[in-house]
Amino acid sequence: MSKSTHSSSPDSPTPSTTTRSWHLGLVLSAVITVVIALLLVHFDTYDPAPYSSDELAKKPVFEVPRANPLVLHGSEKIGEGRLLGPEDILYDPKLGVIYTGCSDGWIKRVSMNHDSVVEDWVNTGGRPLGLALGHSGEVYVADALKGILKITKNGEIEALTDEAEGVKFGTTDAVVVAKSGILYFTDASWKYDLPNFALDLFEGRPYGRLMSYDPSTSKTKVIARDLYYANGVELSPEQDFLIFCETPMMRCSRYYIQGEKEGLIDIFIDRLPGMPDNIRYDGEGHYWIATPTEHTYEWELARKYPYIRKFLGILEKYLRRPSVEKNSGTVVVDLDGNVVARYYDPELKLVTTGIKIKEHLYLANLVQPFIIRLNLTQYPATAPSTTK
Structure with a gap:
């Protein structure tokens, strides 16, 4: 052959x-x-603009007394596939449900029982972000596209305000309701809309505002301006001040509503371990501050050098910015701004709300199609010596 x-x-x-x-x-x-x-x-x-020397000054990094660095271990997914980018969580104890606003415009209600039934409640036609419960069961919405909305118990939508001092809201972000009936809310950036939030962070100029809306007069008032991406807002238990967060600055500040310091602003907590988003009070003496990403050395460099932020902005505008978010979760602080605990996970990204309801921690986010629920009794934060 x-x-x-x-x-x-x-x-x-x-x-x-x-x-x-x-x-x-x-x-x-x-x-x-x-x-x-x-x-x-x-x-x-x-x-992009350079940050001031005060903003770039090194600040002490605090120790976290207790932590759970593996939040996804033992957690469960609520409403998987039915909740698209559930950004905020609002608990209504009378109805026994939580409300959340999704990227498809729906505000959905989720039952608190074991089945966690998801109900399509109201579609705003925009992008609902922050939610607040009114004194008569109505729900107030900070809609990134529509402004501040009021939704009655019957699901009827009323637009309340979408501009202040002749300037339209760019990204209506978070809202709370005081006992007086006055709404306090943030416009994260009057220049950039929600899809372009990263461009605001990279530009490094303060386009955010803290505002109030009085339903009795239909007047919108700017309380504080020139804020760096004004984000979550929450009232103190005594309602003598409110707390608002500035995301790229990794801090939350206090605005005093009444008392000797009425009208003044000071720092509530600075140099958080991540960039803050929404802040929620649990009724038990603690605030829960969501951090979409941990603070990194790379972000510290970007804060220092505008050229780096310009390069990142160009990638964001024309190509695709690399995903650098990590160790997202929530930080727990007491009424004086002292850190008590931290819950996070290396696999978590863009957590926008952390809220404790009874014995569970609920984590909302900007991109995932579900809410994360963790039993805090079974999976608590522990001291460093016992944390695995």
């Missing part, structure tokens, strides 16, 4: 030639991408 052999024709590329061509094409593609990115960085008008 004769043995057949296969030989390449003189014109056929050898494997080594094919490999070299593939590597050359890959390198060329990478070079072109880098050149385009550099040109965009040079010519694009997007212009």
